[in-house]
Amino acid sequence: MTALLMAGMLCLGLVAGCGKDGGPQGKNSSGTKDTLVVATMAETPTLSPVEQNASAGYYMNLMNFTCLMRLDEDLNPVLDLAESYEAISDTEWEFKLRQDVKFHDGTSMKAEDVKASLEWAKGFTEVSLYNDNIQSVEVVDDYTVRITTPTPSPVLLFNLTQHGNAIVPKKLIDEGHDFNTQPIGTGPYKFVSWTRGDQVEFEAFEDYYLGEPSIKHVIWKIIPEGSSRTIALEAGEVDLVIEVEAMDVERIQENDKLATIQYKPTSVTWVMLNNEKQFMDNENIRHAINCAIDKESVVTVALNGLGEPALAQMPTNIPGVTEENADQYDVEKAKEWLEKSGVDPAEIKFSIICSDDTKKRAGEVVQANLKEIGIECTLESMDLATYLSATAEGDFVAAIGGYGMGDTISYFNGVFHSKSINASNKSRLNNPEIDALIDQASKAIDKEEREALTTQCAAMLNQICSQAPLYQTISLRAFNADLEGVTINDAGDLRIENISWKK
Structure with missing residues (x-):
């Protein structure tokens, strides 16, 4: 996981070189604004490109590195x-x-x-x-x-x-070399400093091979609470928000000084169930949990309607996905699955880890739904770095989380292949038949053959139900309307080097 740093450096932040302040209010000598302040929900676990596989880390890596x-x-x-x-x-x-x-x-x-x-x-x-x-x-x-x-x-x-x-x-x-403290790459921005728990700062790389970026200074502010990010954007304290608070979308879109851009990520959020733990190693109990969750209500409460209920184990906007064998919301069916499991639901007690406000709201719906079938669970809040460590190492029973990937084979390898246990296979599914199908699809050059194999695998994964799908979000970025060049793909790539302030 992340490299360990000396306690003093944790307190003072990490500084590389001498950062430029950009002049008064982030302007250059000609008076043109050249600083961008970005608000993000979670702090990266590391700046290294190889010691993490988290969205928060990926955002930082896009600044420093290219491939x-x-x-x-x-x-x-x-x-x-x-x-x-x-x-x-x-x-x-x-x-x-x-x-x-x-x-x-x-x-x-x-x-x-x-x-x-x-x-x-x-x-x-x-x-x-x-x-x-x-x-x-x-x-x-x-x-x-x-x-x-x-x-x-x-x-x-x-x-x-x-x-x-x-x-x-x-x-x-x-x-x-420690690429966590000094992330040296070929990217459009050079690392300046990291003040833990507060912000990460970058400056434009003048020798960037695609041309020096228009925005010369970028500060990523860590603001965990959604409404605080919105307030900071409205007040002009930040210029762009990565994770827009669902409850604030309408008021942001009514503000003519702000703009939004919408995309559908190639990701699913689930209740991740550790298949190695007692009760979660019982497929019937996993189906019972999945059938008991009212996913429409989860979308309404957690996302304010900005999402779609998920039935399949995979996102719907990558090839080779099917809802065959997927569970529907059905409380009576959930009770049947419990009876089939042979376990008294009163014996099933566990906590669900939530690492942000949206997951906590989703967890509250799940908690209430499971109570209807006699399962008691509690919600446990945890910061992102601790959450990533605990879920990767299997030190949990249930957690709300997701995974995004724009390629079907890579998605299957990351979430469901046993080789990704202790990394991104958080349910710790270890099924030789699934592994073999993924491996076979990974070698198939013919597109139709490959998609037939992934569809077969997807149907099997729905039947195994290693975790309980909740939703696929409709995500937004919100930003100052004076910014131009803001684009994003369904993988969530935001190329800040292409952004500029209107003149």
Whole structure:
């Protein structure tokens, strides 16, 4: 997990170099505003690209790091640090690199850095699902690498868009550099400072290969409480809100000084059930819990209607998803599942971990629903870093959480494959038949064959019911109406380097 830091540094914050204050009120010498303050709900567990797989960390990584490929607005892998690629066989890919890329330390990126980075990342469990299909990386020349996969891999290009495959300097890897305290990459922004529990600050990288960003200074403010983020936006204390409080959407949209952008994330939020724990290892009890939850009410209470009830174990906007075998809301059916389990519901007692206000509201509905079938549960609030650690290590019975991924195979590998236990497989499902289907789909080059396999797997996962799906959100970003260039894809990628203030 995250690297341990000295207590004094935790208190004082981490500082790299000398940050520029941007002049009075975040303006440059010509009087043009050049600072952006972003409000986000949760603090990243680390700034390293390989020691976490959390949304909060991903937002930070988009500032500092880039990869061979990136996702476009339609979630297709497109060129980034690579200027071209060619599949030279079913298992060999050759990538030509851009020759104008510099790292934040001023050194130039070459093929040896790519090889070192991809090999380095394979040593971290948190991002293993993005690189376990990379068998070897060969330096062909200074600006060409050849990647070999153990079998045909239709998801290689997608995996090379992910933060876990960010390219960093070989020299720093060899020196044992701490990328949590000094995140040096090729991204549009350089790290300035991190004041724990308060904010992370960045400055524009003037040698960024796609051109120096218009916004010169970016401050990410950690504001856990939703209404406080809204108030800060209305007051002009922040310029952009990542997680918009559902209860405040109407009033934000009525404010002509503010704007919103909407997208449907490729993610599902569930009640994650630890299949290794007593009672949760009983499929009948898991079905009972799933059938007992009124998901329409969860969407209304937790999201103020900004979402869709989830029946399937996977998001509906990725290929190869089906609701076959999925449970419906049915209290009487839930009681039948309990009876079939042979367990007295009065014996089933557990806590549900919630790491933010939205999850807590959802948990309150779940708690009331389960009480109707005789199951008592409590809600436990927990900060994000502790929550991520506890759920990854299996130190929980139930928790409300989600997972987002724009590729079906990568989604299945991350959430349901046993190799992701102790990482993103939070239900700790360990089913050889599911693993085999995912592995088979991962090797299928033909699109129709691959989708047929993922659909078969999805139907089986609905039957197994390793966790109880709750909802798929309709997410918004809210921002100052004087900002332009704000776009976002369904993976949640926000490219701050493309944003500017209207002149």
